Amino acid sequence: QKEVEQDPGPLSVPEGAIVSLNCTYSNSAFQYFMWYRQYSRKGPELLMYTYSSGNKEDGRFTAQVDKSSKYISLFIRDSQPSDSATYLCAMSAGGYNKLIFGAGTRLAVHP
Amino acid sequence: EADIYQTPRYLVIGTGKKITLECSQTMGHDKMYWYQQDPGMELHLIHYSYGVNSTEKGDLSSESTVSRIRTEHFPLTLESARPSHTSQYLCASSELYSEQYFGPGTRLTVT
Numbered sequence: 211q212k213e214v215e216q217d218p219g220p221l222s223v224p225e226g227a228i229v230s231l232n233c234t235y236s237n238s239a240f241q242y243f244m245w246y247r248q249y250s251r252k253g254p255e256l257l258m259y260t261y262s263s264g265n266k267e268d269g270r271f272t273a274q275v276d277k278s279s280k281y282i283s284l285f286i287r288d289s290q291p292s293d294s295a296t297y298l299c300a301m302s303a304g305g306y307n308k309l310i311f312g313a314g315t316r317l318a319v320h321p
Numbered sequence: 322e323a324d325i326y327q328t329p330r331y332l333v334i335g336t337g338k339k340i341t342l343e344c345s346q347t348m349g350h351d352k353m354y355w356y357q358q359d360p361g362m363e364l365h366l367i368h369y370s371y372g373v374n375s376t377e378k379g380d381l382s383s384e385s386t387v388s389r390i391r392t393e394h395f396p397l398t399l400e401s402a403r404p405s406h407t408s409q410y411l412c413a414s415s416e417l418y419s420e421q422y423f424g425p426g427t428r429l430t431v432t
Contacts, residue, residue, distance in 0.1 A: 242419035
């Protein structure tokens with residue numbers, strides 16, 4: 211079983227929709243949670259960074275962490291065609307522990 | 322502007338050739354990483370460095386080697402390229418252990 215599970219999609223939504231992207235994980239030691247956005251043929255771009263449980267908001271993006279359920283989410287409000295990309299979750303226990311990535315969810319926002 | 326650079330962006334090369342993928346960062350980060358990414362798959366860590374003259378192998382077995390003679394520079398070398406090395410190679414750096422910033426990637430095709 212993979213340490214981090216992420217639905218590969220693709221997820222297709224109309225412009226303006228609220229998008230929910232999710233990851234589950236098995237390692238209860240994970241404390242640092244990240245969401246990356248990756249456009250086709252580009253490197254991943256750090257979108258959101260959260261430590262431990264709770265919510266974090268940045269513009270149209272909200273990251274949620276529920277450590278009791280080992281579940282993290284990224285919400286995108288008022289989605290735009292420019293949000294079309296692959297979204298990767300990543301997490302780490304911190305210290306010298308490595309970053310573990312999900313396989314990514316491909317999102318398409320159509321006008 | 323602080324950034325992370327990778328060259329070449331695309332490389333098509335024949336079997337048996339020696340290749341070096343370049344990675345440089347201007348952020349002054351001590352920690353640097355090389356990942357391999359295949360379509361629809363997780364990023365796999367192949368090498369990392371926590372500072373000058375420090376290099377370690379990652380989780381994914383790789384026939385490549387790395388060096389870290391200068392803080393800003395972390396090249397990856399394949400002594401004899403094979404078709405199985407065809408992949409996207411991503412370089413990243415970080416100040417903290419978890420919050421990593423990625424370069425644009427090198428897409429390698431070995432014929």
